[in-house]
Amino acid sequence: MTFQIGLLLSLIAVALVFFSLEWVSADVVGLGLLLALVLTGLLPAERAFASFGSDTVLMILGLLIMTAALLKTGVVDLAGRAILKYAGTRVNPLLFVIMLGVGTLSAFISNTAATAFFVPVVMGLAVKARTSPSRLLMPVAFASILSSSVTLISTSTNLVINGLLTSAHLRPMTMFELTPVGLPIALVGLLYMFFIGRRFIPERASAQGAFDTFGMRSYLTEVLVLPDSPLVGQTLGESNLGRELDLSVLRVVRGERYLLPQSDMVIAAGDVLLVEGERADVLHVKDTAGIEIRPEMTLSEPDLRSEDAALVEALIVPGSPFIGRTLRGLGFRENFGLQVLGVNRHGRNLLRKLGQIALRVGDVLLIQGRRTRLVRLNTDRAISILNAVEDQTIDHARAWRATLIFVASLALAVTNLVPLAVAVLLGAFAVLATRCVSPADAYREVEWRVVILIACMLALGAAMTATGTAEYLASLVAGVTAHASPLWLLAGFFLLTVALTQPMSNQAAAAVILPIAIHTAQNLHLNPRTFAMTIAIAASCSYITPLEPACLMVYGPGRYRFSDFPRVGAPLVLIIFVLVMLLAPHIWPLR
Template sequence: MSLEQIFVLSLLCIVFLSFFKEIYPPEVIALAATAALVATNIIDVKTFLSVFSSSAPITIAMMFILSAALERTGVLSILGEGLKKYAKGSFLRAMLFMMFGTMLASAFMNNTPVVILMTPIVISLAASINVSPSRLLIPLSFSAIFGGSLTLVGTSTNILVSTVASQTGQPVISMFEMTLPGLIFAGVGMIYMVFAGRFLLPDRVSLTGVLNHGEKRKFMARILIPTHSKYLGKKLDELPFNTQHSRILDVIRGEISLRKKLNTLKLQAGDRIVIKTDTAEILGMKEDGGVEFKDLSGQGMEPVTAEQTITMEASVGPKSHLRGKTLETINLRRNYGAYLMAVHRNDRNISDQMDEIRLQFADTLLLDGSIEGIQRLVKDGGVINLSTPQERPIRRNKARIAILTMIAVMVLSAIGIMPIAGLALIGAVVVMITRCIDPEEAFDVIDWRILFLIFGMLGLSLGMEQTGTARLIVETAVTSLGDVGPLAILAAVYILTSLLTEMISNNAVAVLIGPIVISLALQLGYDPRPFIMAVMFAASASFATPIGYQTNTFVYSAGGYKFKDFLKVGLPLNIIFAGLALFVIPAFFPF
């Protein structure tokens, strides 16, 4: 074994460990690994730049735009409206129609945006049939995974595996090549959820459920302590209006928030108190005379107002500008007139020391503030509203264009008129030119993190190929496996890919495992196709943990789940799919 191979193998182990430990975001880890290979001249710069000619990233980016066009033109909203109509108060009917509709949509759209857009609809649906959202959100994520396995464009993983296959000299995967076996997997998954999975689904309480006690309508008031106030020098717990029916959210002195010192501060003239209370308390404060509700002219202060507020449950989306920031740097109060009441992350609610928390993708937030301010926060893309479906201008008159464009991309790709990358590019341009989606919005919906994860992992794959590390791994596997037969190797490939997918990014697993598996099959004299399909299906079939797949991660916090909930519902499904793969994949793709 050469020094270069030892270095690449060590780097590979570090990458896997870093993915698992979540030391840095996966795209940073992948790029760092490639940077290490370039810095040590294991791959030169010219070779590294060749990864940018890969068809996978451009195809995935254009499919994000096409998916967003379908959403913007109301295709998904029609699905949501139909769910309540056909549920008729029945949990089983609601789950079946929701899963079938989501699966259908996910076959033609990237499944992560489908789940993000469907989540508030499903939460509303759960309320209409009087069940906890946690009874429907895991089925939502699982059905999106089922649908993503039906076509080449259902998930970025499928496109990536097809690209890996073509780069190793294998035929690209066609648009509907996996559809028939995918339907069998999806059908078995639906049957499992109806007859077994639904009885394992937990009843969890979301953040709004924890803090919603059916109180009277509350208002957020900003009141002034004037120079003649009888409350000068008083602590907050000495104020007569600081009762169990009211909640003091902040005290603002000049331009400084004293939220962290509420327990000890003494009031001064000019202090602004932000309090959430009901109408009767506000009227009582006005009569009391110790505070004022009118603005002081000429002092440059913000107007003192009392406005109706809302408490809203929201989630940090994959494109949110809040990701990685603390509350102190975001300044929700100043920018949006909103306050963060609690954060839900990794099956626990956080309400203390929130100013020090760096927000992450899929964190569920309980926000309290003015209706206008919170609406602006949602519109700016800071959070995704989970309390109600987001209201945006739907361009229904453009829906036909978006649908026909997507159909044309899929059909023309299936009959081989042009590679999917070219068709997706043309399709994305069509929906932008016809204003199905505005160009500014179109480029915002692209998840650049996924693209750079792919670039980084492709660079690592190049390093493995050039140094012979991939061949070394294959030869070691061949020696250890011996003559066990193709079915046993298929089982090993599926199980290994599935296990790794539950722990780290499914796209990263596909790029790393794909070339090794193809080389292994060729070395043993088997057709690589069934093994390629095993990687593709297994890399998407992540049910047992909330961290292996983005759709699981998103509903994890939104549903208030615990880690064990996914294990309880999803592990049996993982085992069923692994056993099913041994019969289904060879039936459609012989060795």
């Protein structure tokens, strides 16, 4: 062992301690490790900083920009509603459908791309299901990685190994050569995550008590059924208002009568439905054909479209002249030029029309109107504006545009017409150029901490190659197991690849280990293909640390800690290890 190798291994050990203890954030630890590599002379500054312009970093950046476009155009919300329609809001069916969906998608596209698409969808679904996003996001990342060995194109690591096989004058991999081992790994891994692994995941993201903080109050509003509505003639049960719009029908107002909602009640044109739902769901009524928020029927179009128009949540404060008065009695629309779209009263069911509800201290109103008039009411202490609401009506033209760009980008990568990083950056450029998302909104959605951490870990991988550390560890394994059973040698290379793929990129770990493994196998008259396929699977076992790009994408939104990943991922790696040792020698005999 040289001094450089010893020094690098020491720095890695210190970094892992800091990653585990989380005294500072992971990106700061990564940046400190990068600077240590430069200052100790283990890696030249130009090579260390070149990782910030690597194709991996640019790929992550492009994916995050495209994801922001899907989020802003409403594609994510539509996808989430489609999943909710079939899976409901119960966590178990929801988790099963999500994991199956991301696992299937990841078998044919990059696991990073699959995770990038599902993360915002899952964040929205977690809010709908009123569960912590941390319960869903790690299973999403792990499900995407589990499918990495199902097909040749599941991950770019397989393509790297295929290229190395060709360079070693061995037969290239076929599209489904890994499937006999990769498919059982994916299925068993998904079952582990569904029944066991998720029980080790702590609830670190926003719990039920935090929903109000993020504007997830439940509002009462009035929905008018228009004459041309597809709901006319349907029963309440058939209408699926609860499932598709997440709205609870509390009363049906027909003329002057208040009717209790029954599943077999037939909806008629002109019915007013008193519904309760979260703010976003109330506002989505605007995007649903055939029904309309009733207060908006009397609000003129110029007010709705004016640049001065705003949508806010406002609190009725002590001493407000509105206390004890109804909206109708106040002549709220006529006297103040504002429209109340919904009323929230925590812990109480409001079963009357909005205009007939006597306001109380603590009521929260969802108000739409001109900013100047809202400011006047706020100044007069009649209300206290809590926050402005982004009235995000789905633009279906932009939504389709963003979806087509995303699919086209993935298609370019899957068909190998252009490299994955180039395809993703083309997609990012297209969504910005076609105004699917503004640059300001796109850059605001980028997890810059993740980008920095990935760049720093790529620099570490370069240092392991430059100093000969990776080759030293590989030769050490080969020397220790040279006189043991071939199965032990295979196990040693599997475990070494798993260890190296945690701090290094999967491709770099495979590229370092595979040539040594092939050379060792040929010297011992063993089948090098067995080692190649085993290393391909081991290189994708990035479950023990959150340094895999798919895991990094959920690390921030799920508010995970570094220690959460080995707790959930280590048993999964052990399961995969056993499966590979049982299956690989039978699919690709060692001799």
